[in-house]
Amino acid sequence: MSSNWENFLKNLGEWRGSFTKISPSGKILDSTPSILNLEAFDNHQAVLFRLRRFDSSGYDSPPIDDYQQEYRSLGRQNIFFATGAFSKGTLQLAPFAEFGAEYGFVDDDRRLRLVQLYDEKGNFISLTLIREFRSSTDAYERPPLTVEQLIGNWQGKAHTVYSDLRPSETYASYLEIKETGNGYLEQKLSFSSQVITSTARIEGNKLIFDKERTTRQILLLPDGTSSNVPLQLQLRKPFFVEAGWLVRENERQRLIRTYNEKGEWVSSTHVIELKIEN
Template sequence: MGSQWENFLQNMGEWHGSFTQLSARGEVIQDTPSIISLEGLNDNKTVRLKLQRFSPNPSGGEPEVSELVREYQNLGRDILFFEDGDFCQGSIQLAPYSEFGAEFGFIYNYRRLRFVQLYNTDGHLSKLTLIREKQLDKNIPERPPLTVDALLGEWEGEAVTMYPDSRNPDSYSTNLQLHLDAADRLMQKITFGDSLNPQIIASSARIDGSVLYFNEGSAPMQVVLLPDGGSCTIPVKVEFRKPTFFEAGWLVEPNLRFRMMRSYNDRGEWISLTLIKERKISH
C-alpha cells in the first residue's frame, strides 16, 4: 500500500459534478453544479484544491459562483486514504452537544462519488449531501439509481481495515447474502474475519421505497438508496456512550460494489476505517 500522500494524489484532476442536498429519505432538496480541481505544485509536494459552486441567481441571469481555494502539504489526523484514492474524512471524537459527521469518497473509472453525513448537537441528521463527479474528457455515464433488486444475491468481498493510530492495516474476506423474506422485508447475513472463527451478523430491514429500516438492534439504522448506484447507512440518532458507525456504498458495475465504514467505540473515539470490494457470485 502506498503512502497516504501518494493515495491522496489518485484524486488529482478536474472533476465536474454537483452537490445534491437530500432529505433523510433521499429526496432531492437542492442541486448545485460544481467544479473541483486538484492540482499538484512543487513536484506534487503541494496540492492546490479549488472548488467552485454555481448557485441559481434569484434575479435570473448568470449563476452566483462561490469559490474555495486551499493548499495542502500534509494530511490531517481525521482522514485516511486507500491506495485507489478512496477516502473518508470526519469527526475524530463524538462529544456531547457537538456536531458530528463524515465525508466518504470513492473513485472508479474516471468518476467520483462522495457523501457527506452531518449530525446536529442533538444527535439527529442535519445534512445529507450526495456529490457526483466526472472527468469531462472521459464521458463515462452515470450509474442507474440503486434498487433493492440490484442488491439481492450473494456477494464475496475482500476488506481492508485501516486505523487512525497508523498500525498496519488488516485484510480479510467477507460474505454478504441478501434476499427477500416478503415483499417488504429484506434479510441480511454478513460473515467476515478469520475463516476458523468467523463473525456472523444477521439482521432484517423493512423496505419503504428507497429506504431500508434496520430497527431490531439497540441502535436503529437506515440505508438510503441513491442515484448513481449510491447508498448510505446512517444511524437514526447518534448517542454518546454508544458505539456507532457510518457506511457508504457504490454499485459501480452490476456485479461489483464498494462499501466503506467509519467506526466509533463506546467512548466516541474513531477507531477504524474499512473498505470492502465485493463481487456478486449468485443472484
C-alpha cells in the same frame, strides 16, 4: 503498499459535477453545479485544491463561490485507500456538538462523494451527494440504486486502517442479501470469524433496521449510492456509519467509519465486493 499521500494523488484532475442536498428521508432537494480541480505541483509534494460552485444557470456563469487551499500533508482523520477512495470525519462524538462524515469513491473518470451530518442532539439531519465526472470524458451517471440490485451474494476484500496507527489489515468478507417476503430483507455479513445477521423493513427507497432500541436506515440514492446510518447517535454506545457505491452491476464498494463506546473514531474500512453466482 502505497502511502496515504500517494493514494490521495489518485484523485488528481478536473472534476465537473454537482452538490445535491438530500433530506434524512431521502427526498432530493436543491442541487448546485460545481467544478473541482486537484492539481499537483512541487514534484507531487503539494496539491492545490480549488472548488468553484455555480448557480442554476450552470458553468458558463461566474462562480458564486470560489475556494482554494494548498495541501502538503493530510490530517490523521483523512484516510485514503489504494483506489483513491477516502473517508474522513469527526474524530470524537461529543455532547452538544455536531457530527459528520465524508466519503469519496474513485473509478476511472468518475468520483462519487457523500456527506452525512448530525445535529448537536445526535439526530441525523442531512445528506449531500456529490456526483463528479472527469472533464472532457464520456463518464456517465449510474441509475438510482434499487433493492433488486443488492439482492445476491457478494464476495469482498476489506482493508481496515486504525486510528491508533497499528498495522492495517486486509481480509475477506462475504455478504448475503435476500428478500424474506412480506416486505422484509435479510442480510448476513461474514468477516474475520464474525457473522452478523440483520433484518430490514423495505419502505420504498429505504431499508429500516430496528434492533436493540436503535433504528438504522439505509437510503438507496441516485448514481448507485447508498447511505447507511443510525438515525440517532447515542453516547456511550459504539456505532458505525457507511456509504456505498454500486460502481457496476457486479461490483459494489463500501466505506465504513467505526466508533467505540467512548465515541472515539477507531477505524476506517474500504470494501470492494463482487457479486458471485449462486
